[in-house]
Each structure stands twice: as C-alpha cells, then as structure tokens.
Amino acid sequence: xxxxxxxxxxxxxxxxxxxxxxxxxxxxxxxxxxxxxxxxxxxxxxxxxxxxxxxxxxxxxxxxxxxxxxxxxxxxxxxxxxxxxxxxxxxxxxxxxxxxxxxxxxxxxxxxxxxxxxxxxxxxxxxxxxxxxxxxxxxxxxxxxxxxxxxxxxxxxxxxxxxxxxxxxxxxxxxxxxxxxxxxxxxxxxx
Numbered sequence: 021x022x023x024x025x026x027x028x029x030x031x032x033x034x035x036x037x038x039x040x041x042x043x044x045x046x047x048x049x050x051x052x053x054x055x056x057x058x059x060x061x062x063x064x065x066x067x068x069x070x071x072x073x074x075x076x077x078x079x080x081x082x083x084x085x086x087x088x089x090x091x092x093x094x095x096x097x098x099x100x101x102x103x104x105x106x107x108x109x110x111x112x113x114x115x116x117x118x119x120x121x122x123x124x125x126x127x128x129x130x131x132x133x134x135x136x137x138x139x140x141x142x143x144x145x146x147x148x149x150x151x152x153x154x155x156x157x158x159x160x161x162x163x164x165x166x167x168x169x170x171x172x173x174x175x176x177x178x179x180x181x182x183x184x185x186x187x188x189x190x191x192x193x194x195x196x197x198x199x200x201x202x203x204x205x206x207x208x209x210x211x
Contacts, residue, residue, distance in 0.1 A: 023103075024104070027104040028127065029043060030094060036091045041054065066100070071097060072100050108128060108132050109136060112147070122144050122147075125140050141194055
C-alpha cells in the first residue's frame with residue numbers, strides 16, 4: 021500500500037522523501053503515523069528495484085534541510101509507472117488496512133481507465149458486503165448468547181449495530197459512486 025502511495029504521488033511530479041512522509045501521514049490521520057523507519061527503507065528498496073530514481077542535486081552548495089542533510093528528490097522511472105498500474109489493477113487483500121488501501125487507489129483514479137475505476141469500486145462494495153455480513157452474524161450471535169451478562173450484552177449489541185450502520189452508510193456511498201460512474205462515465209463528480 022505504501023509503495024502504491026509513493027508511486028502515485030510521483031506520477032505527476034518529483035518529490036523529496038520528507039514531503040512524501042508528510043503527505044502520507046496527513047492521509048493516514050492523526051492517530052496513526054507512518055514512521056521514517058517505514059518510509060526510507062521502502063524508498064531505498066524502490067531505488068534498488070529501479071522503480072524510482074534520485075533527481076540530480078541542483079541545490080546550491082550549503083543548502084541543507086533538517087539535521088544538516090541535503091534534500092533528496094525522487095522521480096518515477098518507466099519501470100515505476102508500469103509497477104504503479106500493476107498495483108492499481110491488483111485486488112486488495114482483505115485486511116485491517118483495506119480501507120486505507122482503497123482510498124490510496126481512489127485518490128489515483130484520474131490516472132487509470134474508467135473500466136478499472138469501475139472494477140475497484142465494485143471490489144470495495146464487495147468488501148463492504150463481506151464486512152456487513154460479518155457484523156450481522158456477530159449481532160445475531162451476541163443477542164442469543166446467554167453466557168453474556170445482560171448489561172454487557174446490551175452494549176455489545178449497541179456497538180455492533182453502530183458498526184453495521186457505518187458499514188451500510190459506506191455501502192450507500194460506494195453504490196452512489198458506482199451509479200454515477202455508470203450514468204456519466206466519470207463516477208466521481210458527486211460528493
């Protein structure tokens with residue numbers, strides 16, 4: 021997912037690692053941070069794999085950032101562009117990072133075909149329906165399990181219903197995107 025993020029950010033413009041790190045942390049939110057220890061090894065691996073390359077240093081002598089280091093700017097290679105499109109085409113594995121991975125793909129929709137956009141939206145819909153079925157089963161189980169004390173059972177059910185409402189709201193949202201996509205070929209004009 022982070023590889024896709026970096027490749028997507030570099031599709032239009034070269035960027036330095038510090039800016040990539042700032043943008044990514046802005047996307048993941050205030051309670052979840054991506055460490056430098058995750059970003060820089062990934063950048064170095066992508067350099068070694070030929071997916072990105074460092075832009076020749078055009079900084080005047082003595083121009084430094086942060087702790088006295090020169091800023092390193094990176095750009096996408098042709099191999100990196102191929103890898104970006106391959107990652108956009110790959111289905112997202114169901115995991116705790118699924119939504120963040122989906123949003124990473126969504127922010128890159130302008131770079132891919134309408135058909136691939138449509139496929140990604142449908143995959144997200146399928147993921148949501150999988151999660152909805154799971155929550156419905158948990159709610160039913162919790163409401164029938166006599167081993168759970170009554171007071172606890174009440175709040176477990178409140179939580180499961182709330183989670184179910186959020187998932188159904190997301191499902192409605194993605195269905196609107198799909199319908200909009202179907203109607204005008206774009207799909208992302210409405211909010």
